[in-house]
Amino acid sequence: MNLASRKLINRVFTSVGVLSILLMAATLVVIMGPIVERGLGAFIFRGTVEHRRVLLQQFGRGDREALEAESREVAAARRPVYDLLEAFEAQLTQGPAELRRQYRQPLNELKQHLQGLLGPFPGKPEPVLLRDRYGETRWDQARARCDHIVYAEHYDYSDPSRMGLLVRTPRAEQFAGTVLEPLFTYVPAHLEEMLRPRWTCYARFLTDVSYDSHFFGGIGPELLGTFYLTIGAILFAVPLGVVSAIYLTEYARPGSRVVALLRTCISTLAGVPSIVFGLFGLAFFINTLRVSPSKSVLAGSLTLGLLILPLVIRAAEEAIRSVPETYKLAALSLGATRWRTMVTVLLPAALPGILTGIVISMGRAAGETAPIIFTAAVSVGQPLALWQTFTEPTPALPWNIFNLCSEHQAVDEIRHVQYGMVFTLVLLVLLLNSTAIFLRARISRKLRG
């Protein structure tokens, strides 16, 4: 091969490499961009007076007097809405029965949306469900709700060969000619006075409990649960994994069939789908060993620990194996036993690699959903005390992300919580991985001198 073609190949190779790295970076930006943008929406948003009311009444935080003053002003701004409604209802009761029949359904729908926007009507008994006791807490959702008030939506199925078509009609048309008609211009025009949005930084989202299945509050129990599960998994997997790695690298007879079989088993274990681990955890830890009466953090930690065990073994094995043989020989020649050599020379030198493996498996454990579905996770719950982890199940970020988007009855209204959870989880894993890099660099630097 001549020089020119070698150079060409080199150049092609370099450019392909650069291209793929750029592509990866772009993908990362495309993925991370929305996660960060929407996720931050759970922390920083325009909170309405209802948000402040929830904080004061449910969490006991905020300025009572300021809120009361604000409530009075807000009530004044809302007054015309309720007046219009009252006038319309009076018109209905005095009018013919046909009129009542005609407007019963549209009016109920409208009232529902108004209640969702502004909270319960004044003078009515307090609703049973917490979610009905407050209006929209977030400005973006208030705007969406306002849109529902101004426009009625229904699906047009008249053409059977096509999918239903969304049809939006102004409600002002529905109520044309009634006293209610001005409402549909008043509400959008005075939305700000009625709800008083203010930029809010809700940092306690991370630590607050949630009320009424995530309608209000934060993700404190989920975060804590994830923390417990991850730490628990590490507590089970690391001692076992490191000891196994020590055995495999230093004590097992090299080339023996048993060791080869063990290695194959570990590789297989690493490839088992996580849902299988979840079912195994249920069948083994809960049903057979009965480590806890039902789902618990303990059972989940054990299952997750089993899941990351092969990762830890592999990382530790690689790390120990990559310690130069000369260190080992030096230690042995100085009259150290194998165990001493391991503990005082090989393990410290392998520490950066082992730590990196541990932290990366922590990220894995924190993010796994399937293993905890059957063993540890519930969709709502209180933050657990340490001793409760042995018997109680816990909410956890990955499971609750899935739960909120698949099983929650009001997905659209708590979307921001879900985004906040995703953002937090991604941040957590990112944080763990950068910790690994940092630790590795620091320890290596210390060893190099």
Add this chain to the structure above:
Amino acid sequence: MPQPVRPVRREQQAPAANPPAAPLPETAHVRTDNFSVYYHDHPAVNRVTLTIPAGKVTAIIGPSGCGKSTLLRAINRMNDFVPGARAEGQLWYCGQDVYGPNCDPVELRRRIGMVFQKPNPFPKSIFRNVAWAPKINGYRGDLEELVERSLRQAALWDEVKDKLDRSALALSGGQQQRLCIARAIAMQPDVLLMDEPCSALDPIATAHIEDLIDQLKTQYTVVLVTHNMQQAGRVSDRTAFMYLGELVEVDATDIIFTRPNNPRTQDYITGRFG
């Protein structure tokens, strides 16, 4: 419990107060008798009978692959860690059969220090490198004093006394090798095995180490494997010439280099092969 090897120790004192092993010059510290080492079925050391006297520097020379390093590593049983290695015959250290059932290899290695071809300090501080072996062996004296004494003996103290807590890996190659010698000395062994200790070093560092070996023989029995015949001539009292796993000739160094008995020795030292 097997009885550990417990040779009579010379008291650790200033070198001047301890005359260079004059009372027992020809005491055999290490002796082999028809000793062979096999790698699988291939004999790397073949029926060697050799006496290594105490308080002297014994050099083992020979071309590459002649088994000299294998023989050296057999003395403190470092070959145990080479898969497929196996010893036959007898190797005696202070009257104890090293490969016998009563020998504890860990104890043996505490008595017989070793310096390797490539400097291999631990990735720890200079101080902890030297203090490592005494520490794991439960040394109960003044550790700092021991470290200083060892570093002085290894002629390294003046260069590192201000940076004992710095990583040993930051030292130069020659300094690292002297640190390894200090580390071996700190264990207070009787015998120092040196496996081509200068082969990875430049001439100046080599000169340093050679001076050092000269001083060390006042306190230790030194066995030096070297590629470099000039080095053997400069520093050793006795020289053994090995060829193809066999011991060809062993005698006082000046005899080997001036009037060897065996024509193969003659050929090797005059550079006709090797």
